[in-house]
Amino acid sequence: MSVDRRKNLYNVMALVRGFMTTFHFMFVKKPTIQYPSIKKQHAPRFHGLHELRRYADGKERCIGCELCAISCPANAITVIGAENTPADRYSPGERFAARYEIDELRCIFCGLCEEACPTDAIVLTPRFEMADYRRGAFVYAKDRLLVPPEAGVGSAPDERPNGIPSDLGSVSHVKSTVDIATGYEATNRGTILKEQRRGLAG
Ligand code: SF4
Numbered sequence: 001m002s003v004d005r006r007k008n009l010y011n012v013m014a015l016v017r018g019f020m021t022t023f024h025f026m027f028v029k030k031p032t033i034q035y036p037s038i039k040k041q042h043a044p045r046f047h048g049l050h051e052l053r054r055y056a057d058g059k060e061r062c063i064g065c066e067l068c069a070i071s072c073p074a075n076a077i078t079v080i081g082a083e084n085t086p087a088d089r090y091s092p093g094e095r096f097a098a099r100y101e102i103d104e105l106r107c108i109f110c111g112l113c114e115e116a117c118p119t120d121a122i123v124l125t126p127r128f129e130m131a132d133y134r135r136g137a138f139v140y141a142k143d144r145l146l147v148p149p150e151a152g153v154g155s156a157p158d159e160r161p162n163g164i165p166s167d168l169g170s171v172s173h174v175k176s177t178v179d180i181a182t183g184y185e186a187t188n189r190g191t192i193l194k195e196q197r198r199g200l201a202g
């Protein structure tokens with residue numbers, strides 16, 4: 001058989017194989033999931049939206065060390081630490097995160113922030129629902145990141161008896177504390193950090 005005829009035969013066989021795949025799937029049960037009433041089970045190590053955890057006594061785990069921000073390859077995290085005082089104590093350490101923000105649009109969900117955190121404060125949850133028309137709404141501040149005290153303070157998100165609080169991270173229900181203008185500016189972290197530090201010092 002000539003080379004040309006062999007090539008043609010190979011192409012025809014490839015076509016037949018392709019059509020057989022299509023034909024096969026005409027009789028396979030469709031994996032349609034009635035989202036959002038039914039949600040697909042993720043892989044156990046799926047990386048979704050972030051959460052800041054608390055200790056069992058309700059104190060914040062985050063000590064404002066900024067290691068997560070330094071380790072973030074997407075430059076998505078902004079942390080401004082401040083000192084705890086005996087009268088106003090947020091975390092067990094000397095410092096706490098006075099401001100903690102993650103730009104979820106910049107985030108590539110690599111989990112390096114989680115790895116870098118010395119207190120296991122920042123974790124990635126299986127929550128994935130985030131949609132909005134405003135860019136600023138994707139800058140998650142502490143009001144949306146910090147787990148509410150009643151939602152399972154000491155345990156990791158996927159170990160909680162009542163699951164993950166569905167209101168956290170759902171931008172349609174929770175208004176961001178970061179207004180739209182600030183959200184835009186947050187992509188320019190250098191400028192915004194400088195301004196915030198100046199504000200805290202004042
Ligand atoms: S998951 Fe990765 S990209 Fe996202 S905030 Fe953490 S370190 Fe940055």
Ligand code: SF4
Nearest residue numbers: 062063065066068117
């Ligand atoms: S989340 Fe962890 S790494 Fe990031 S500032 Fe808080 S304690 Fe440090």
